[in-house]
Amino acid sequence: GRFNLTVLVNTEAVAINRKQKTVTAKKLPGGELSDYPYDKLLLAPGSCAVRPSIAGADLPEVFLLKDVGGTAALKNFLNSQKPERAAVIGGGSIGLEAAENFCALGLKTALIEASGQIMPAFDPEMAAILQNHLRQKKVDLRLNTLVSGIEKKRGGLVLRLSGEKGGGLKADLVLLSMGVRPETSLAAAAGLKIGKSGGIKTNRFMQTSDKDIYAAGDAVESIHAATGRPFIAALAGNAGKQARVAAAHIAGEKKTFGRVLASAAVKVFDLTACVVGANEKELKAAGLNYDKVYLHPASRAAYYPGGSPLSIKLLFAAGSGKILGAQVIGKSGADKRADVFAAALKSGLTACDLGELELVYAPPYASARDPVNYAGDVAAQVLTGGLRQAFWQDAPLPGGGGRFLLDVRTAAEHAGAPINGALNIPLHELRERTGELPKDKTIYVFCHSGLRSYIACRALTQKGFDAVNMSGGYMSWREIALEQGLIKER
Amino acid sequence: GRFNLTVLVNTEAVAINRKQKTVTAKKLPGGELSDYPYDKLLLAPGSCAVRPSIAGADLPEVFLLKDVGGTAALKNFLNSQKPERAAVIGGGSIGLEAAENFCALGLKTALIEASGQIMPAFDPEMAAILQNHLRQKKVDLRLNTLVSGIEKKRGGLVLRLSGEKGGGLKADLVLLSMGVRPETSLAAAAGLKIGKSGGIKTNRFMQTSDKDIYAAGDAVESIHAATGRPFIAALAGNAGKQARVAAAHIAGEKKTFGRVLASAAVKVFDLTACVVGANEKELKAAGLNYDKVYLHPASRAAYYPGGSPLSIKLLFAAGSGKILGAQVIGKSGADKRADVFAAALKSGLTACDLGELELVYAPPYASARDPVNYAGDVAAQVLTGGLRQAFWQDAPLPGGGGRFLLDVRTAAEHAGAPINGALNIPLHELRERTGELPKDKTIYVFCHSGLRSYIACRALTQKGFDAVNMSGGYMSWREIALEQGLIKER
Numbered sequence: 001g002r003f004n005l006t007v008l009v010n011t012e013a014v015a016i017n018r019k020q021k022t023v024t025a026k027k028l029p030g031g032e033l034s035d036y037p038y039d040k041l042l043l044a045p046g047s048c049a050v051r052p053s054i055a056g057a058d059l060p061e062v063f064l065l066k067d068v069g070g071t072a073a074l075k076n077f078l079n080s081q082k083p084e085r086a087a088v089i090g091g092g093s094i095g096l097e098a099a100e101n102f103c104a105l106g107l108k109t110a111l112i113e114a115s116g117q118i119m120p121a122f123d124p125e126m127a128a129i130l131q132n133h134l135r136q137k138k139v140d141l142r143l144n145t146l147v148s149g150i151e152k153k154r155g156g157l158v159l160r161l162s163g164e165k166g167g168g169l170k171a172d173l174v175l176l177s178m179g180v181r182p183e184t185s186l187a188a189a190a191g192l193k194i195g196k197s198g199g200i201k202t203n204r205f206m207q208t209s210d211k212d213i214y215a216a217g218d219a220v221e222s223i224h225a226a227t228g229r230p231f232i233a234a235l236a237g238n239a240g241k242q243a244r245v246a247a248a249h250i251a252g253e254k255k256t257f258g259r260v261l262a263s264a265a266v267k268v269f270d271l272t273a274c275v276v277g278a279n280e281k282e283l284k285a286a287g288l289n290y291d292k293v294y295l296h297p298a299s300r301a302a303y304y305p306g307g308s309p310l311s312i313k314l315l316f317a318a319g320s321g322k323i324l325g326a327q328v329i330g331k332s333g334a335d336k337r338a339d340v341f342a343a344a345l346k347s348g349l350t351a352c353d354l355g356e357l358e359l360v361y362a363p364p365y366a367s368a369r370d371p372v373n374y375a376g377d378v379a380a381q382v383l384t385g386g387l388r389q390a391f392w393q394d395a396p397l398p399g400g401g402g403r404f405l406l407d408v409r410t411a412a413e414h415a416g417a418p419i420n421g422a423l424n425i426p427l428h429e430l431r432e433r434t435g436e437l438p439k440d441k442t443i444y445v446f447c448h449s450g451l452r453s454y455i456a457c458r459a460l461t462q463k464g465f466d467a468v469n470m471s472g473g474y475m476s477w478r479e480i481a482l483e484q485g486l487i488k489e490r
Numbered sequence: 491g492r493f494n495l496t497v498l499v500n501t502e503a504v505a506i507n508r509k510q511k512t513v514t515a516k517k518l519p520g521g522e523l524s525d526y527p528y529d530k531l532l533l534a535p536g537s538c539a540v541r542p543s544i545a546g547a548d549l550p551e552v553f554l555l556k557d558v559g560g561t562a563a564l565k566n567f568l569n570s571q572k573p574e575r576a577a578v579i580g581g582g583s584i585g586l587e588a589a590e591n592f593c594a595l596g597l598k599t600a601l602i603e604a605s606g607q608i609m610p611a612f613d614p615e616m617a618a619i620l621q622n623h624l625r626q627k628k629v630d631l632r633l634n635t636l637v638s639g640i641e642k643k644r645g646g647l648v649l650r651l652s653g654e655k656g657g658g659l660k661a662d663l664v665l666l667s668m669g670v671r672p673e674t675s676l677a678a679a680a681g682l683k684i685g686k687s688g689g690i691k692t693n694r695f696m697q698t699s700d701k702d703i704y705a706a707g708d709a710v711e712s713i714h715a716a717t718g719r720p721f722i723a724a725l726a727g728n729a730g731k732q733a734r735v736a737a738a739h740i741a742g743e744k745k746t747f748g749r750v751l752a753s754a755a756v757k758v759f760d761l762t763a764c765v766v767g768a769n770e771k772e773l774k775a776a777g778l779n780y781d782k783v784y785l786h787p788a789s790r791a792a793y794y795p796g797g798s799p800l801s802i803k804l805l806f807a808a809g810s811g812k813i814l815g816a817q818v819i820g821k822s823g824a825d826k827r828a829d830v831f832a833a834a835l836k837s838g839l840t841a842c843d844l845g846e847l848e849l850v851y852a853p854p855y856a857s858a859r860d861p862v863n864y865a866g867d868v869a870a871q872v873l874t875g876g877l878r879q880a881f882w883q884d885a886p887l888p889g890g891g892g893r894f895l896l897d898v899r900t901a902a903e904h905a906g907a908p909i910n911g912a913l914n915i916p917l918h919e920l921r922e923r924t925g926e927l928p929k930d931k932t933i934y935v936f937c938h939s940g941l942r943s944y945i946a947c948r949a950l951t952q953k954g955f956d957a958v959n960m961s962g963g964y965m966s967w968r969e970i971a972l973e974q975g976l977i978k979e980r
Contacts, residue, residue: 002918002945093852236858237851244845258846265850274850335855336826339862342849343830347837355734356748359832360755360764361727362583365825368726372829428492455492 016041016190018210040212040250043187043200044243047180047218047234052089056150061157062174065094074175083172084108087159089147091118093266095177096130099139100269102175110140110169112147112161121264121275125393125476126313126327128483130268136489137269142169150174180234182219195221197230204256206246214250216242225259225345226278226324227286233260263342265335274338277325277345280315289318293378293389294472296449297371299333301363309449309475310334314341314351314375321350321383326375333371340372351379378450387454389471390444392480403444406437406467408456409474413448419477427452434463446470446477506531506680508700530702530740533677533690534733537670537708537724542579546640551647552664555584564665573662574598577649579637581608583756585667586620589629590759592665600630600659602637602651611754611765615883615966616803616817618973620758625972626979627759632659640664670724672709685711687720694746696736704740706732715749715835716768716814717776723750753832755825764828767815767835770805779808783868783879784962786939787861789823791853799939799965800824804831804841804865811840811873816865823861830862841869868940877944879961880934882970893934896927896957898946899964903938909967917942924953936960936967 049066091113117127142165193209199221217239248255300307310330326341354376381387405422460467539556581603607617632655683699689711707729738745800820816831844866871877895912904914950957
């Protein structure tokens with residue numbers, strides 16, 4: 001064999017005997033017990049999928065996508081039973097990927113999520129972009145909705161729902177994708193320390209509270225790079241890195257595992273959604289003093305065909321500007337920018353440093369000033385006080401709740417995609433038409449994505465107006481307005 | 491107007507009068523001269539395209555792609571004259587992009603390059619990948635070939651070629667893409683300091699040798715981030731960054747422009763080729779002590795459809811491991827990895843740090859261990875002495891010039907894509923078949939891309955053999971062998 005390893009399959013570890021330094025394992029089937037001695041032991045039990053304690057959760061039409069067996073069972077059911085309606089419970093990565101594939105197979109698909117947003121690693125206004133996309137793809141999305149039971153009836157299953165989109169929902173199959181929990185039973189029974197997050201506690205060499213027992217993977221507690229808080233990352237990339245560190249330490253090397261960015265990507269139909277570092281919810285919970293910017297730059301040179309806008313939210317420390325997190329969503333080029341943010345966050349760069357990064361440019365791949373550079377530029381303006389901003393989600397919609405809204409897009413843009421109550425003065429006319437603006441009110445300025453409104457704010461501030469930029473412009477407003485049902489997708 | 495600027499078009503600056511602090515400019519057409527006063531002056535003259543002093547270079551069928559006029563003239567010629575054969579002189583980005591587009595229009599296309607490789611920012615063995623791809627796309631590639639003249643004959647042009655692929659070459663149009671030179675005539679005439687590289691010398695605020703005159707863009711000399719040497723970068727991204735720094739300094743801000751990575755990307759038919767930092771030629775010329783690794787990881791999870799291998803060359807300082815440069819070529823995902831290398835290089839990370847980067851992962855975008863992580867892993871093995879390597883381009887081909895070559899691929903891989911003279915022992919049989927290997931010779935081990943051969947080297951070294959890994963494996967050998975005509979594209 002390649003590595004000269006002894007591999008025991010169909011063998012379940014049932015106890016760790018720390019004093020004797022042995023593991024008791026049960027041969028399957030049969031259940032014959034044996035003890036295996038160890039000098040160093042590595043625990044990599046992973047996680048187990050959450051299965052809710054509701055009636056009907058164990059029906060044969062209810063599936064989990066946690067292992068090969070579950071996947072094969074679902075595939076077999078799809079092929080043999082030709083179901084027409086799928087209900088997915090839980091709006092995380094697995095649920096979204098499953099919903100996309102059910103739709104691709106022609107199934108009428110519902111996605112039921114207990115909380116007010118899908119993909120909890122994102123902030124609600126960014127998750128809204130994904131939610132609007134799901135609705136556009138005809139997914140029956142039911143947020144703030146709970147499943148209390150699944151019944152088998154003549155003609156299929158009926159899910160009993162309560163909450164915002166309650167009632168009875170008919171389906172031919174149900175997929176449970178309600179997340180995972182660290183599998184810590186063996187470790188806990190052996191008296192190893194379990195952290196507040198529910199994961200096995202380790203040091204930076206991946207040693208548990210017993211120095212001869214290491215742990216790696218989804219069962220382990222991580223420390224967040226941006227917040228310093230313990231949490232469960234449960235990400236494949238980290239599992240591999242932890243395993244390498246544990247192996248290196250067992251072999252006498254000095255490698256360490258550090259804090260975790262929890263970088264993640266998910267494909268949601270035509271969109272790629274990526275998150276790196278902390279989101280705003282986590283920063284708030286950790287009590288950190290942060291600032292943020294939204295922008296919607298083009299994924300490549302505007303004149304090169306096939307580009308599309310990216311939606312970027314960048315979070316950074318107020319004052320120092322240290323990058324704390326980023327969320328990037330778009331049809332192409334989102335994962336690239338997220339990876340650059342990840343490398344920058346890991347390196348301790350500030351948001352201002354992003355403006356200086358020298359990224360590769362040719363029109364098929366980027367603009368000469370990359371979206372990452374733009375994010376750095378806008379953040380730098382915020383950090384130096386050159387740009388005051390406000391956020392759509394802080395203002396009652398529509399119309400910004402009594403705010404004086406100035407739209408500096410062209411007249412055609414304004415007419416084609418209006419925001420109620422906004423005054424339109426195109427940027428190129430602004431210097432001549434300041435007489436139409438109030439001197440005694442804060443002027444909230446927006447354009448399509450935020451560049452023209454920034455220029456407008458600078459010009460207005462120089463002329464003595466109290467001007468504030470609506471971060472992310474119409475593009476950011478649109479997603480919130482769609483989510484709230486104020487406007488309809490065209 | 492948006493910025494309230496006075497813009498003088500059709501006005502050519504002809505002299506800078508530094509004492510009077512005025513610029514003399516000529517109105518076009520007419521030639522009327524006027525003096526314009528300045529407090530601070532910014533020079534952004536850009537570069538001019540090289541036009542060789544050969545007979546026929548000014549024929550109407552000979553084009554330059556430097557400005558809108560040249561592009562429009564070429565497009566008009568293509569539409570009106572329906573040429574069938576194009577000759578491109580010069581194998582830089584412009585030449586390659588033009589060749590691709592000529593082919594897409596159905597023209598028989600030749601690319602003539604005076605040196606032994608195209609794309610001088612790459613090292614020859616990496617440029618070979620692009621050269622093999624051009625030949626596969628039926629481009630008549632003529633390296634080490636010079637054009638001594640272009641003649642207009644009945645039935646089209648004839649190019650007189652000398653060198654490796656000399657003779658007469660028929661064409662209906664010629665594109666000159668022999669690079670650019672900094673446009674420094676105005677600056678030089680005004681007595682401003684010009685650097686060794688031929689560009690205008692500036693400090694980090696973009697001030698020239700006259701503190702009231704700034705310069706930015708292709709006309710300016712840059713200092714290379716990896717080698718510390720002056721050079722001309724002539725890249726759009728840097729031009730913009732320099733202009734911002736100059737403008738900030740004129741406005742009293744403290745921004746500075748630093749050393750330059752010269753990050754660049756070019757699309758060559760189906761391939762994306764990216765370079766960041768120094769190449770090996772530059773490191774050699776600068777006398778730096780470096781090391782390097784080659785690898786060919788998959789652009790995304792192997793089981794997810796549509797992925798393709800990347801070819802990565804990573805250069806780093808011997809000893810410290812500081813990243814010095816990277817070259818990445820592939821069908822997809824090359825620009826993403828190059829951008830991560832660029833961010834890492836800018837942040838002063840070491841090659842080992844690359845293994846720790848937490849990049850976003852989902853199967854459509856990457857593997858759980860990203861190609862950038864793999865590059866870090868291999869470099870770390872080199873830096874810690876865990877991996878000794880040799881390089882195909884250092885060994886006379888085929889067969890590695892008397893080296894004892896061990897192929898640890900499967901028997902089917904070995905038979906399907908052999909390297910002459912290599913002994914095949916598949917990795918999974920190696921531990922049982924070491925009796926077939928010499929104890930008194932260095933064993934040069936290779937596999938498809940370098941992972942299995944690394945494992946083999948570790949196992950052989952543990953058993954007392956003198957084993958060396960052929961960096962990049964068969965994939966790297968193949969490109970050199972194709973380039974040298976030892977094997978044919980299938």
